[in-house]
Every structure is written in structure tokens, then in C-alpha cells.
Amino acid sequence: MVRSRVRRxxxxxxxxxxxLRVILAPDPASPVASVWVWxxxxxxxxxxxxxxxxxxxxxxxxxxxxxxxxxxIDRAVVSVGGELNAFTDTDFTAYFSTVPREHxxxxxxxxxxxxxxxxxxxxxxxxxxxxxxxxxEGNENWPEFRVxxxxxxxxFQTHPYRWEVLGRRADIERLTPAQLRDYYHRYYGTRxxxxxxxxxxxxxxxxxxxxxxxxxxxxxGEDVRVTEVELPARGERRAELTGPxxxxxxxxxxxxxxxxxxxxxxxxxxxxxxxGDTRLFAAGGGWGRAGEHPSARLYRALVDTGLAVRATSEWxxxxxxxxxxxxxxxxxxxxxxxxxxxxxxxxxxxxxxxPTPTELDDLxxxxxxxAALSYEGASRTGFRLGYLSVxxxxxxxxELFRSLLHVTAPQARDRAQALFRRESRVVVRYTPTGGAxxx
Amino acid sequence: MRKLSSLADPLLLEYCDSxxxxxxxxxxxxxxxxxxxxxxxxxAGWGFDPPGEEGTAALVNLLVTSAAGRYDRVALARRxxxxxxxxxxxxxxxxxxxxxxxxxxxxxxxxxxxxxxxxRPRFDPEDVAxxxxxxLERQLRERTQxxxxxxxxxxxAVFPSGHPYRETGLGDRRSLGHVTRARLLRFHRDxxxxxxxxxVVTVPSRKSVVEEEARSQFGRFAETTGPSLRLPRLxxxxxxRRTVDLPGRSQVEVRLGGPSVAQDAPEYPAAYxxxxxxxxxxxxxxxxxxxxxxxxLAYHASSHLDTMRFGGIWTAQAGTGADRWRKVVPxxxxxxxxxxxxxxxxxxxxxxxxxxxxxxxxxxxxTAEAHALAVEAAYHDLPADYWLTWPSRLRAVSAEEVRRAAxxxxxxxxxxxxVTGPVGPT
Numbered sequence: 001m002v003r004s005r006v007r008r009x010x011x012x013x014x015x016x017x018x019x020l021r022v023i024l025a026p027d028p029a030s031p032v033a034s035v036w037v038w039x040x041x042x043x044x045x046x047x048x049x050x051x052x053x054x055x056x057x058x059x060x061x062x063x064x065x066x067x068x069x070x071x072x073i074d075r076a077v078v079s080v081g082g083e084l085n086a087f088t089d090t091d092f093t094a095y096f097s098t099v100p101r102e103h104x105x106x107x108x109x110x111x112x113x114x115x116x117x118x119x120x121x122x123x124x125x126x127x128x129x130x131x132x133x134x135x136x137e138g139n140e141n142w143p144e145f146r147v148x149x150x151x152x153x154x155x156f157q158t159h160p161y162r163w164e165v166l167g168r169r170a171d172i173e174r175l176t177p178a179q180l181r182d183y184y185h186r187y188y189g190t191r192x193x194x195x196x197x198x199x200x201x202x203x204x205x206x207x208x209x210x211x212x213x214x215x216x217x218x219x220x221g222e223d224v225r226v227t228e229v230e231l232p233a234r235g236e237r238r239a240e241l242t243g244p245x246x247x248x249x250x251x252x253x254x255x256x257x258x259x260x261x262x263x264x265x266x267x268x269x270x271x272x273x274x275x276g277d278t279r280l281f282a283a284g285g286g287w288g289r290a291g292e293h294p295s296a297r298l299y300r301a302l303v304d305t306g307l308a309v310r311a312t313s314e315w316x317x318x319x320x321x322x323x324x325x326x327x328x329x330x331x332x333x334x335x336x337x338x339x340x341x342x343x344x345x346x347x348x349x350x351x352x353x354x355p356t357p358t359e360l361d362d363l364x365x366x367x368x369x370x371a372a373l374s375y376e377g378a379s380r381t382g383f384r385l386g387y388l389s390v391x392x393x394x395x396x397x398x399e400l401f402r403s404l405l406h407v408t409a410p411q412a413r414d415r416a417q418a419l420f421r422r423e424s425r426v427v428v429r430y431t432p433t434g435g436a437x438x439x
Numbered sequence: 440m441r442k443l444s445s446l447a448d449p450l451l452l453e454y455c456d457s458x459x460x461x462x463x464x465x466x467x468x469x470x471x472x473x474x475x476x477x478x479x480x481x482x483a484g485w486g487f488d489p490p491g492e493e494g495t496a497a498l499v500n501l502l503v504t505s506a507a508g509r510y511d512r513v514a515l516a517r518r519x520x521x522x523x524x525x526x527x528x529x530x531x532x533x534x535x536x537x538x539x540x541x542x543x544x545x546x547x548x549x550x551x552x553x554x555x556x557x558x559r560p561r562f563d564p565e566d567v568a569x570x571x572x573x574x575l576e577r578q579l580r581e582r583t584q585x586x587x588x589x590x591x592x593x594x595x596a597v598f599p600s601g602h603p604y605r606e607t608g609l610g611d612r613r614s615l616g617h618v619t620r621a622r623l624l625r626f627h628r629d630x631x632x633x634x635x636x637x638x639v640v641t642v643p644s645r646k647s648v649v650e651e652e653a654r655s656q657f658g659r660f661a662e663t664t665g666p667s668l669r670l671p672r673l674x675x676x677x678x679x680r681r682t683v684d685l686p687g688r689s690q691v692e693v694r695l696g697g698p699s700v701a702q703d704a705p706e707y708p709a710a711y712x713x714x715x716x717x718x719x720x721x722x723x724x725x726x727x728x729x730x731x732x733x734x735x736l737a738y739h740a741s742s743h744l745d746t747m748r749f750g751g752i753w754t755a756q757a758g759t760g761a762d763r764w765r766k767v768v769p770x771x772x773x774x775x776x777x778x779x780x781x782x783x784x785x786x787x788x789x790x791x792x793x794x795x796x797x798x799x800x801x802x803x804x805x806t807a808e809a810h811a812l813a814v815e816a817a818y819h820d821l822p823a824d825y826w827l828t829w830p831s832r833l834r835a836v837s838a839e840e841v842r843r844a845a846x847x848x849x850x851x852x853x854x855x856x857x858v859t860g861p862v863g864p865t
Binding site: 007027029030031032070071074075078079080081082083084098099100101103126127128129130131132133134135136137138140141142243244245246247276277293294295300303304306309310329331332362365366368369370372373376377378379380433 | 469470471472473474505512513515516517520521522523524542565568569572573575576579580583584585586685686687688689690720721722723728731732734735736737738739758759760763790793794795796797798799800801803804805806808860
């Protein structure tokens with residue numbers, strides 16, 4: 001019998017007087033320590049003209065401070081055998097370093113420094129501009145990126161989720177060093193940060209070290225809540241894109257609830273039934289969707305039948321209502337109309353009858369197993385604790401887990417009826433043109 | 440510095456008794472890990488594709504994990520899902536792998552599923568049709584995406600016809616059209632064998648228990664010696680450049696590379712360090728520092744040394760804009776030449792070397808990561824303490840040995856530069 005609980009490691013949590021929230025997850029057996037700083041700052045805090053600022057600041061926090069010259073942050077961590085990186089999302093930016101446990105002081109020193117003292121010099125901003133362009137161009141090579149960017153742009157007319165995290169091309173061209181510095185000083189600081197440390201360390205001495213290093217930072221970081229509210233859609237929105245690619249590609253989106261919405265567990269059930277698993281409790285204890293899910297409805301209806309080579313769904317936990325999406329890549333010779341019609345049929349059946357008892361039973365078994373193995377390794381633990389904290393709290397995972405296991409078929413059906421309404425959906429279709437794909 | 444001996448268990452492999460010629464290796468998972476991993480590696484890479492039927496190995500590799508034994512495709516997926524397990528596969532020119540990951544508590548039952556997958560795949564006709572469709576789309580993607588197209592062009596430029604490293608394993612529309620179900624069954628019979636294959640199990644159980652379970656689950660192979668690869672001699676090709684215009688794309692991909700040394704080459708540790716210095720060590724390496732950090736010309740700039748049993752492939756690469764690639768190409772060429780020509784300074788060598796040694800504990804965070812180390816060592820039949828002694832082998836390498844290894848491993852007489860993306864008509 002598999003236990004019905006999340007196997008989360010014990011943590012020590014406290015908050016410093018300057019507002020910094022600290023979560024320690026010691027694991028005496030671990031040979032490494034993973035340090036994460038999560039800022040509640042993401043592309044949601046930008047506005048037209050400075051889109052992409054959060055991501056650009058993420059790059060600049062590796063480019064030096066009075067204490068660490070350019071390249072010295074990388075060298076300090078990598079030279080002790082550590083790895084470091086960062087990523088930006090709509091709702092947050094996260095920086096992490098995982099190092100052999102005896103070098104834990106290295107990332108702690110870096111993070112306490114760059115939380116408020118990054119330089120963001122004119123010279124380095126200009127040098128980074130082409131790097132940012134290049135990152136965006138690399139993504140633009142993929143039709144999936146272009147389609148998703150269009151999908152969110154169509155779906156949101158007021159809320160900042162309407163632009164891509166990398167920012168609009170024109171804004172990347174025009175953003176000034178002064179604007180980036182202003183953005184950094186306004187939002188990055190102790191009040192908007194969560195420090196998570198996981199792995200092999202003594203909690204008492206590390207707590208002391210954290211207090212020593214971070215307590216002296218000033219309380220800073222302006223309110224990062226978004227006040228814009230997206231009004232309900234008043235009709236279907238569609239776009240047709242063309243460009244290089246292989247076969248026609250389709251994405252559909254519907255406005256979906258936040259992580260903490262009461263409708264979320266039922267939405268996660270729909271994601272699992274349609275796509276095979278769901279974020280937070282994915283098979284394998286990992287984060288993203290692991291491989292194909294041939295037992296999922298979209299796969300069986302589209303891939304098995306020869307209409308598509310890939311088909312899945314995605315719900316992402318967010319701070320504000322986001323999108324529940326379906327993606328499908330046509331098999332050669334299959335039109336977008338055929339593909340779209342097949343997706344409609346799958347959804348119509350789900351809306352009419354909800355999930356089957358077998359599907360719900362499978363889901364519960366899968367979710368229990370996923371939850372049991374989701375905290376293996378210091379890096380994964382740091383990620384998961386930070387992610388849950390930046391959107392809600394680690395403990396909220398238990399509530400979500402229990403709710404997910406108790407969703408009934410009628411509840412999931414009702415949720416499907418509310419979610420998959422044609423008048424509130426967004427559809428972006430991509431038709432490949434020219435080149436080798438025409439062979 | 441923490442002593443590596445305190446991590447001895449996951450770094451120390453245990454070679455077990457073979458099962459009908461199948462080599463069996465056991466590894467301890469990292470302390471506290473609740474998962475297990477098992478991988479079968481067989482002589483089933485695309486280097487064994489029958490002439491004119493390229494793509495066969497890839498099809499078989501995809502199909503073995505689709506349906507096996509009493510499980511059809513949906514039943515197998517449900518069985519794995521309910522167990523909280525995942526099944527992954529990958530192939531290279533020389534070998535094909537299937538890896539099962541799941542809860543350690545159920546490892547014996549899950550090992551049985553892996554045995555089913557390896558020994559008794561079903562090759563149901565509808566699965567064959569589906570996987571063929573998916574592979575055809577991947578072929579198109581490979582030819583139309585600048586990154587994968589650049590890699591394909593590079594391999595075809597530096598390896599002669601018939602060489603297993605010349606292909607990427609996907610075949611083409613015509614070759615896939617020649618592959619029948621009977622051909623797939625034959626390929627599976629001849630290549631998912633015990634001879635030339637191995638089973639690596641990372642599990643918190645004793646060696647004798649692993650041996651017994653391996654015998655029980657996998658002891659039904661018809662014992663064979665396993666096929667071996669034929670490798671045509673490499674010719675001395677003049678350095679050259681290929682440019683492929685892919686209009687409508689945003690990013691240009693640059694690849695500079697060629698044939699390299701095998702994993703068992705005596706200079707391998709020095710070649711490994713040479714590659715780390717050139718572009719392999721994230722953030723510290725010269726390509727990243729020069730192309731991205733100093734010049735701001737690209738988002739990614741790195742190098743790779745892929746050493747296999749019979750040879751290797753090296754590449755220096757970057758992704759850049761259509762207006763910038765002409766500046767990036769000479770930078771890649773100059774940095775490759777510099778690591779071949781000049782001795783690395785003691786400070787740079789020390790920094791890169793200690794970084795490579797220091798990261799070993801990071802490779803032991805999860806069962807899956809530790810398992811990957813074991814599979815690599817076991818595939819190359821390396822000593823049981825290979826990873827324990829890896830730091831001392833790296834520390835024994837001198838700056839001059841790094842330079843000489845770079846000369847051999849990054850052979851510019853056989854290298855080619857490939858540029859793909861929106862470069863305009865050439």
C-alpha cells in the first residue's frame with residue numbers, strides 16, 4: 001500500500017527582520033548543498049516598453065558587483081565543482097547554485113551580495129543586449145515558441161501575462177541601462193525574496209550564518225502584486241501563423257485557475273486525463289512531463305489514429321489566472337482542420353461524461369507515487385520548496401495533494417464544462433511553408 | 440575537501456556474474472535515495488542499420504518501449520504510471536539503451552518489466568505505423584532546424600560513406616519505407632542480445648540478490664557473441680566550410696568539428712581536460728568567455744567531445760544572429776587552434792581540473808545521475824573503481840599533455856565548419 005502523503009523533508013523556516021524568508025532543508029547524508037534565491041519578480045511586473053526586464057536583470061546579476069567582478073561569480077562556484085544558473089518566469093526569478101557541501105559559504109556570500117549590490121553597468125548591459133537577442137532568436141527558430149507567444153498575446157489584453165518572458169524584440173532593442181537599474185532597485189530585495197538551502201549541512205550553524213550575512217541587508221523590494229485584472233473573454237480568438245517548420249501545429253488555450261484556486265485540483269485531473277500527468281505530481285517525481293503518455297486521451301485520439309505525431313495538454317501553476325493549453329503536431333498529410341476537429345471531439349466527450357473510474361483510479365495511483373519520490377536530491381528539493389513558496393507555501397502541497405486524490409468524476413466533468421467553452425478559447429494554428437518540409 | 444572515499448558506494452561498481460553472456464553490474468544508489476534505475480545496453484545502435492534500411496535501429500529502439508510481453512501499448516503505459524516508474528530509451532551509433540526508473544521498493548517487479556521490454560517486445564503493426572510516422576516528422580525536423588541540420592551536415596562532411604558515425608540514425612523517407620515488421624523482428628533478434636550487452640542496476644540490494652534477479656528475469660537469452668561494427672578507414676579531408684541557408688529562421692548555428700579519439704585512448708584524460716578548457720566546462724571555458732562574455736555575440740558557445748568505443752567526434756559550436764556569424768566563426772577556429780598550439784597556464788589548468796573533480800559529488804545527487812555514471816563506466820568496461828580514481832588521473836595530467844591531446848583530439852586537418860540558418864543564398 002502506498003502512503004497517501006507527500007514525502008517532503010523536514011524544514012526549518014524563519015523570517016529575518018528585513019523581510020527575507022528563509023527555508024532550510026538539511027539532509028545529513030547529502031554530499032552537496034543547494035542554495036536557491038527566489039524573487040517574486042517576473043515578467044508580470046513589467047509593462048510595455050520594458051518587457052523582458054526581469055529576464056535581462058537575471059543575466060546582469062552574473063555580471064558583477066563591487067565585491068565580485070565580471071565573471072567572478074561563475075568562477076567562484078564552478079571552480080569548486082559547483083554548478084549555477086538562473087531562470088525567469090512570469091511570476092518569479094530564481095537563482096541557484098549547487099556545490100559540494102563544504103563550499104556552502106560560496107553561494108551564500110554571492111547571493112547576499114547580489115541581492116542588492118549588482119552593478120548593471122552601461123557597458124555590460126550593451127554587451128548583453130546581443131546575447132539576449134541571440135537567446136530570443138534561438139527560441140524563435142521553433143514554431144512552438146512562436147505559437148505560444150501568439151497564444152498568450154491573444155488570450156490576455158490587460159494582464160502582463162500577455163508578453164513573453166524574454167520580452168518583445170522592440171523592447172530588447174530599446175531598454176536602457178538606467179531602466180534596468182531602476183527595475184532592479186525597485187523590486188529586488190529582502191522583502192520579495194525567499195532563500196532556500198537544501199542538502200548536507202548543520203541547520204543550526206547555517207541558520208546562524210544566514211542571519212549574519214543577510215540581516216545586515218536593508219529591508220527593500222516594492223510591492224510586486226499585479227493590479228490589472230483580465231476581463232472574461234467575450235468570444236473565441238484565433239490566429240493563423242506561417243513560417244518554416246515540419247507539419248502543421250496547433251495550440252488551444254482556455255483561462256485557467258491559479259495554484260490556490262479551489263478549482264485547481266479538478267483542473268489538474270483534466271490535465272492528467274488529457275495529457276498523461278500534471279505539474280507538481282508528475283510521473284517520475286520530476287518536474288516537466290516525462291516522455292509520451294500513450295494512455296492519455298489526447299494521445300489515443302490523435303497520435304494512435306495517425307492524425308498527430310504529438311499531442312498533449314498543459315496546466316501550469318501560476319499566481320494569477322493563466323492558461324490551460326492543448327498542443328498537437330499533425331502527422332504528415334493531416335490538415336489543421338482535421339486536427340482541431342479531433343481535439344474538439346476529445347473535449348466534447350470529457351465535457352459530456354467526465355473521466356472514467358479507471359482513469360481516476362490510475363490518476364490516484366500515479367499521483368501517490370509521484371509525490372513519494374519528488375524530493376530526491378538537494379537541487380530538486382531546493383527547487384520544489386522554493387517554487388511552492390513563491391506561489392504559496394510548501395505546506396500547501398499537502399492540501400493540494402489531498403484534494404487531488406478526492407476529486408470525483410462529476411466534479412471533473414463540471415470543471416470540464418466550465419473550462420472548455422468555445423466562446424472563451426484561444427486558438428493559434430501554424431502552417432509550415434517552403435524548404436525541406438515541402439519534400 | 441571532503442574525502443571521496445566517504446561517497447564510495449555509488450562510485451564503486453560491482454561486476455557480477457554474467458547471465459548467458461550478459462554482463463551484469465550493480466551500483467549502490469546515493470544515501471537516502473528511494474528510487475532505483477536499471478539500464479540494458481545492447482549492440483543495437485544505428486551503426487548496425489542494414490544498408491538501404493537506415494532508421495531500423497531507431498525504430499526498434501522506440502518500439503521496444505512501446506509494448507512488450509502481455510502489455511500492449513496502453514497497458515504498458517498504465518502499468519508504469521501506476522508504479523510511478525518511467526521508461527526511457529536512447530541510441531547512439533554503437534549501442535541502444537533502455538532505462539527503467541522507479542521506486543526502489545518495487546525494483547524486482549520493475550526489473551521484470553525491463554526484461555519484458557528487452558526480450559519480448561511486441562512490434563504490434565499499429566505501433567510500427569505510429570512510430571514510423573513520428574520518425575518521419577523527426578527527419579523533417581532534423582533537416583529544417585538549424586542546430587540539428589548543422590550536426591547532420593558536419594557528420595556527413597567528415598565521415599566517409601558507410602561509417603557508423605556518419606549518420607544520426609533517423610534514416611530518410613525512402614530507407615524507412617524499406618523497413619518491414621519482419622526486418623524489425625530480425626534486427627531485434629540479432630541486436631538485443633546478451634553477447635556484447637550489459638545490464639546495470641542501481642539498487643540498495645546486495646550483489647548476490649542482483650545476480651539472482653538478473654538471472655531470473657534475463658536468463659532467457661539465446662546466448663550469442665553479439666555483432667560487431669565495421670569501421671571504414673577515415674580519409675584525410677581538407678578543412679572546409681559548408682553553408683546551408685534556412686530562410687525564415689532567426690538564429691544561425693555554427694559547428695566546427697571532426698573525428699576524434701576513442702574513450703580508451705591513452706590520452707583520454709588529457710583530451711577530456713582540453714575539451715573542458717576549450718568549451719566543455721560551463722561558464723569557465725574559453726569559448727563561452729570569449730564569444731559570449733567578452734564579445735556578446737552569442738547566447739550559447741561551447742565544445743563537446745563525444746568519445747565512444749571505436750572513435751569519437753568533437754565539435755565547437757555557437758548559436759548567433761544572421762549579422763554576427765561571420766565574426767563568430769573565426770573565434771571558434773582561433774580558440775581551437777590556440778588550445779592545440781599553446782600550453783594552458785598552470786592557473787587555468789588547475790581551475791578547470793579542480794572544477795571537474797569537485798563536481799563529482801553533484802553527479803551523486805539522485806539515483807538517476809549516479810546511475811548514468813555507472814552505465815558509462817560499465818559500457819566502456821572500465822575498472823570497478825574508475826570513478827573513485829578519476830580525480831587522481833586528472834591530477835596526473837600536465838599542461839603539455841593537454842596540448843598534445845588537443846592536437847590529436849581536435850584534428851584540424853579533418854575538421855569542417857558548418858553554418859546553417861538564415862544566412863542568405865550562397
